[in-house]
Amino acid sequence: MNFLRRRRAWITTPLLLAIFIYFWDLYCRLSGIHPFIVPRPGAVLDQYLTMVQTRALWEHSWITVFETSVGFFFACVIGIGGGAILGKVRWLEEAMRPFVIATQVIPKIALVSLFILWFGFGPEPKILVSTVLAFFPILTNTLLGVKSVDLGHKDVMKSLNATRWQTWRMLELPSAMPAIIAGLEVGVVLAYIGAIVGEFAGGTKGLGYLTLEYQNGFNAPGLFGVLIQLTVIGFALYLLILGLRRSLIPWHESVLVERPAVPA
Amino acid sequence: MVGVSGAAAPARPVEIDFAGVEKRFPTPEGVVHAVAKTDIQVRQQEFVVLLGPSGCGKTTILRMIAGLLQPSSGTIAVAGRDLWQGSRRDSQALAELGIVFQDANLFPWYSIERNVAMPLELRGVSHRERMERARALCDLVGIKGFEKRWPRELSGGMRQRAAIARALSYDPEILLMDEPFGALDAMTRDTMNLEIQRLWMIQKSTIVFVTHSIAEAVFLADRIILLSPRPGRIRSVTEVTFPRPRDMVVQTQPEFQDIVRHLRGELEDME
Numbered sequence A: 001m002n003f004l005r006r007r008r009a010w011i012t013t014p015l016l017l018a019i020f021i022y023f024w025d026l027y028c029r030l031s032g033i034h035p036f037i038v039p040r041p042g043a044v045l046d047q048y049l050t051m052v053q054t055r056a057l058w059e060h061s062w063i064t065v066f067e068t069s070v071g072f073f074f075a076c077v078i079g080i081g082g083g084a085i086l087g088k089v090r091w092l093e094e095a096m097r098p099f100v101i102a103t104q105v106i107p108k109i110a111l112v113s114l115f116i117l118w119f120g121f122g123p124e125p126k127i128l129v130s131t132v133l134a135f136f137p138i139l140t141n142t143l144l145g146v147k148s149v150d151l152g153h154k155d156v157m158k159s160l161n162a163t164r165w166q167t168w169r170m171l172e173l174p175s176a177m178p179a180i181i182a183g184l185e186v187g188v189v190l191a192y193i194g195a196i197v198g199e200f201a202g203g204t205k206g207l208g209y210l211t212l213e214y215q216n217g218f219n220a221p222g223l224f225g226v227l228i229q230l231t232v233i234g235f236a237l238y239l240l241i242l243g244l245r246r247s248l249i250p251w252h253e254s255v256l257v258e259r260p261a262v263p264a
Numbered sequence B: 001m002v003g004v005s006g007a008a009a010p011a012r013p014v015e016i017d018f019a020g021v022e023k024r025f026p027t028p029e030g031v032v033h034a035v036a037k038t039d040i041q042v043r044q045q046e047f048v049v050l051l052g053p054s055g056c057g058k059t060t061i062l063r064m065i066a067g068l069l070q071p072s073s074g075t076i077a078v079a080g081r082d083l084w085q086g087s088r089r090d091s092q093a094l095a096e097l098g099i100v101f102q103d104a105n106l107f108p109w110y111s112i113e114r115n116v117a118m119p120l121e122l123r124g125v126s127h128r129e130r131m132e133r134a135r136a137l138c139d140l141v142g143i144k145g146f147e148k149r150w151p152r153e154l155s156g157g158m159r160q161r162a163a164i165a166r167a168l169s170y171d172p173e174i175l176l177m178d179e180p181f182g183a184l185d186a187m188t189r190d191t192m193n194l195e196i197q198r199l200w201m202i203q204k205s206t207i208v209f210v211t212h213s214i215a216e217a218v219f220l221a222d223r224i225i226l227l228s229p230r231p232g233r234i235r236s237v238t239e240v241t242f243p244r245p246r247d248m249v250v251q252t253q254p255e256f257q258d259i260v261r262h263l264r265g266e267l268e269d270m271e
């Protein structure tokens, strides 16, 4: 019983999905909409199952995942490193703030053209877009985390005569960790979007490119198939960060599980 | 003043020498005179309680002894060493100080045992030795069995015990406590006060304890320093000489009540 209550989502989620698919199918049948516009769920599933057996889908998927991962990696380095430094050095934060914001208010799609001009049609411009898009939430969250260390905790370190390095390692970094991870959760999704947007803009590889190709061929079931694949990969990336949350901050409210009553 | 007769113990050496110390805080609205020129001497193994209304500078005094705040003027010596060398704190004097704050201030990302042993970790003591010491301390303060838990899994009183264990971990000669039980209910508070007395008698440390509660002050103290506000200064000093260990029943004695009444009168005069 208890198990069921804790895993309620395991029942509700498939149920909601089933209801959604049922109404989708109902709509297709009753409205008589052309299957080129909205194919029936069964057709989409068939198409997707065919596609996953082709090498092409996995090659395109791999490219997208690769670009996303590398882009996200750089975003983490810039975001966490930059956020930590800016959080500790007040004047630098004030000096850099307009520039950081500038990278965010530029419509990224305009940058894509520039990156393609510089790097051609390989994975580099996609990685770059991915990084530019993803580093911002990571940086701002890290900054916030590093700056909002509890004063009482600081007093503890101070009264114990801790060195700056010890204070960073044992207080500031772990204290900022929940905020950093919240930044990573947003960041990984943006890195993914960045890679796909980059693929839209040019090149011949990746799921973004595949979407374009199906669009040009008026292949609606294929388009839906790619959409499913995109969703599956997106979920996988998100779950990865969720796993990170559980392993990096097991002490945090968002993770802590109830344990049996206290020993005597 | 009031108390049980007995030969006065030979005076022990002075452990905390707070000489002509004054504290002013510059703020945008003007300078706040938090503590007026004050002299306090605490002898080795003495239990001194700072008592006074809110804002009379108790925390400020304690933070100055702890080396967390630099006095505006005057000198502070701890265990015979000047706490401040210019604007640098003397690390050897600091090593003799353990502090328990009003909030336990445990690090939520470390288990209880790692929190308790943290001062030892900072000092580079080996892992094995640290964990042994942490276990012994958890036993001492009465939270045995909780070593592996996260701080948030413990009750407020237990967290405060862990904070006390952390302060004891490196055997400081002096314990500074700023309303450590302020957030606890009356019954837990009584228990904790008995515990503090027990620990103090085992460890033979010097304690400076801050509180709002008159009864708590009289129960714990060898000497009560009553402070008055704006600016904070010493209003009176009261010796309390009930024999140790004291139990809660001491509170029903007429002599105990006399001291409480007397202090309450003085506190009311301030308003």
Ligand SMILES: Nc1ncnc2c1ncn2[C@@H]1O[C@H](COP(=O)(O)OP(=O)(O)OP(=O)(O)O)[C@@H](O)[C@H]1O
Binding pocket: B025, B026, B027, B032, B033, B034, B052, B053, B054, B055, B056, B057, B058, B059, B060, B061, B212, B232
């Ligand atoms: N950092 C600071 N900046 C400015 N004023 C301060 C600062 N710290 C304390 N004060 C002032 O100094 C005075 C004494 O404060 P303190 O915290 O020592 O009082 P307290 O006796 O501990 O009070 P409580 O019982 O409420 O804890 C107060 O008037 C307070 O406003």
Ligand SMILES: [Mg+2]
Binding pocket: B058, B059, B060, B178
């Ligand atoms: Mg205070």
